[in-house]
Amino acid sequence: MSNSTMGKxxxxxxxxxxxxxxxxxxxKSHSKYKLPAxxxxxxxxxxxxxxxxxxxxxxxxxxLKPFVSNMRMIRNTYSDYLRYKFTKEDYELKRYxxxxxxxxxxxxxxxxxxxxxxxxxVIPKEEMQKTMEFILKSxxxxxxxxxxxxxxxxxxxxxxxxxxxxxxxxxxxxxxVLNRGVGxxxxxVKFSHLRTKFSPPTKLNKGDKKKIPIFKVFSDxxxxxxxxxxxxxxxx
Amino acid sequence: xxxxxxxxxxxxxxxxxxxxxxSRSRHIKxxxxxxxxxxxxxxxxKKLYFKDEKEMMEENHLGNFDLENxxxxxxxxxxxxxxxxxxxxxxxxxxxxxxxxxxxxNDQHAENKLKLAPILDYSKPYKSSYILNSASIVRDNLAAxxxxxxxxxxxxxxxxxxxxxxxxxxxxxxxxxRELIISRLSEIKSVEPSSKDRVLLIYxxxxxxxIEVQHVKGAGGLKFTQSIFNxxxxxxxxLESMINKDAIKEGIYLDANNDKDLIKHLYRCILFSLR
Numbered sequence: 001m002s003n004s005t006m007g008k009x010x011x012x013x014x015x016x017x018x019x020x021x022x023x024x025x026x027x028k029s030h031s032k033y034k035l036p037a038x039x040x041x042x043x044x045x046x047x048x049x050x051x052x053x054x055x056x057x058x059x060x061x062x063x064l065k066p067f068v069s070n071m072r073m074i075r076n077t078y079s080d081y082l083r084y085k086f087t088k089e090d091y092e093l094k095r096y097x098x099x100x101x102x103x104x105x106x107x108x109x110x111x112x113x114x115x116x117x118x119x120x121x122v123i124p125k126e127e128m129q130k131t132m133e134f135i136l137k138s139x140x141x142x143x144x145x146x147x148x149x150x151x152x153x154x155x156x157x158x159x160x161x162x163x164x165x166x167x168x169x170x171x172x173x174x175x176x177v178l179n180r181g182v183g184x185x186x187x188x189v190k191f192s193h194l195r196t197k198f199s200p201p202t203k204l205n206k207g208d209k210k211k212i213p214i215f216k217v218f219s220d221x222x223x224x225x226x227x228x229x230x231x232x233x234x235x236x
Numbered sequence: 237x238x239x240x241x242x243x244x245x246x247x248x249x250x251x252x253x254x255x256x257x258x259s260r261s262r263h264i265k266x267x268x269x270x271x272x273x274x275x276x277x278x279x280x281x282k283k284l285y286f287k288d289e290k291e292m293m294e295e296n297h298l299g300n301f302d303l304e305n306x307x308x309x310x311x312x313x314x315x316x317x318x319x320x321x322x323x324x325x326x327x328x329x330x331x332x333x334x335x336x337x338x339x340x341x342n343d344q345h346a347e348n349k350l351k352l353a354p355i356l357d358y359s360k361p362y363k364s365s366y367i368l369n370s371a372s373i374v375r376d377n378l379a380a381x382x383x384x385x386x387x388x389x390x391x392x393x394x395x396x397x398x399x400x401x402x403x404x405x406x407x408x409x410x411x412x413x414r415e416l417i418i419s420r421l422s423e424i425k426s427v428e429p430s431s432k433d434r435v436l437l438i439y440x441x442x443x444x445x446x447i448e449v450q451h452v453k454g455a456g457g458l459k460f461t462q463s464i465f466n467x468x469x470x471x472x473x474x475l476e477s478m479i480n481k482d483a484i485k486e487g488i489y490l491d492a493n494n495d496k497d498l499i500k501h502l503y504r505c506i507l508f509s510l511r
Contacts (some may be wrong), residue, residue, distance in 0.1 A: 012507035013280070018275035019285060025278045026285035030296060033284065068280045101443060133267035137298050150289040151300065161313040165327055168316055172324055213322035213377070214497035216370050220330045220507055230449035231433075231461040234302055 018019045026141050033060055033136060035129070044123045057128050058086055067139035068163070084188060091235060097194040098226040127235040134234050138163045162228070166236060169221050181207070182214050193219040262417040305433060305492045307499045309465070317366045321377050328358060328505070329500065332369050332409070335362035336389055339399065349397045352385055354409040356416060356501070363388060369508050371406060378402045383403050413505055418474055420498045424488065433461045433492035435499050439479040441468035461492075465502055470509050
């Protein structure tokens with residue numbers, strides 16, 4: 001144990017794996033969270049390769065769960081969201097709906113990308129790698145002092161805030177099934193909120209009218225998130 | 237004590253004959269895991285430790301996303317606030333902030349009246365609440381507008397009268413927003429498009445896609461993001477003449493670094509005009 005001089009006096013305990021101060025447990029080893037050395041050689045095109053790559057990412061994202069938050073509720077939202085991203089989500093469809101607001105009405109087949117099952121899709125290796133980077137950044141800590149600041153620490157803070165907001169939104173989605181009748185299934189699987197963005201159905205009953213403001217909150221957030229993904233090359 | 241030695245001998249601790257030195261070294265080896273693995277039950281927030289920027293960027297390849305200059309990143313990173321119409325939480329920058337202002341007028345009861353009005357940017361000195369950034373939804377819900385006052389006002393003294401001017405509520409905001417955009421746009425000097433992250437403004441009412449995001453290769457081979465905002469959905473003729481005044485150029489280029497505020501307002505304005 002030693003008294004450190006990081007601003008206010010505090011106790012720091014150093015163990016083989018970590019540094020613990022009054023605020024954080026700082027883990028020194030990153031090997032568990034980094035991609036393995038043979039990752040570059042893996043071929044995500046073949047069925048076996050695809051499973052391997054998916055597993056590699058899923059495991060690492062899950063390992064980061066304790067870093068996301070200290071609160072069980074947020075940690076659970078994170079793992080639920082991960083599971084949804086890996087198994088259920090049709091990101092291509094979501095992206096299509098954001099960028100082609102009227103496209104669905106023009107096409108004869110209503111869901112151009114929705115027909116393929118998750119298992120048959122090509123794994124977006126680069127996007128997943130970028131997303132991994134994003135989550136790692138949001139869980140990271142840099143020892144800044146008054147004289148020593150790094151630009152990347154500001155960027156990491158942005159990552160952390162975005163992840164936090166994303167999980168809050170996701171929690172609202174899971175929760176609002178009970179309170180408002182609109183929830184995860186309608187928003188994350190059917191993407192109803194993104195479909196009705198431009199052309200509101202003309203005849204609305206009372207229940208549908210109540211949904212409009214709820215759809216707007218989620219569609220603004222999801223649209224901006226897809227735009228962010230597009231500009232960073234991530235898949236949040 | 238009346239016990240035979242053979243009975244209590246078993247209870248005695250076996251002390252090594254060689255002396256104290258040996259027992260001390262063993263003692264150090266057997267430090268409790270409570271100490272050696274303290275990270276497991278420290279109960280502090282866990283974080284990944286990086287010594288410095290170099291360890292992070294070079295050894296671990298974690299790059300800088302430059303989110304500070306990314307309009308979407310900035311919007312999504314803003315703190316969460318409760319929204320009054322849907323009763324959900326959303327990012328502050330995705331909502332319209334409302335401020336409470338005391339009424340001024342000749343009316344003798346004016347002192348007791350409070351007015352609620354939308355503002356362009358969140359500002360501290362006012363008590364604020366937030367509503368959805370959508371023209372049509374706000375219009376549909378204007379009848380319940382007095383419930384949009386901040387909770388502290390609603391629960392405060394009942395003698396104060398709360399007023400929302402439904403006729404000008406939306407139009408005032410709309411005019412403010414448009415004036416701001418036009419005045420800022422007219423200040424912008426037409427410079428060559430920068431080869432960093434940028435936004436291209438176009439005006440095309442025939443196109444239905446309001447926002448596009450592209451990756452463009454710059455002069456040095458560096459990739460950067462170009463967002464295209466189609467302001468045709470705003471139906472503002474003043475904007476059309478500004479953007480399309482030069483027949484050769486495609487539109488107006490904004491720099492993600494320097495025109496952060498304007499880009500944010502434009503994005504919000506597009507979302508406002510959509511449903």
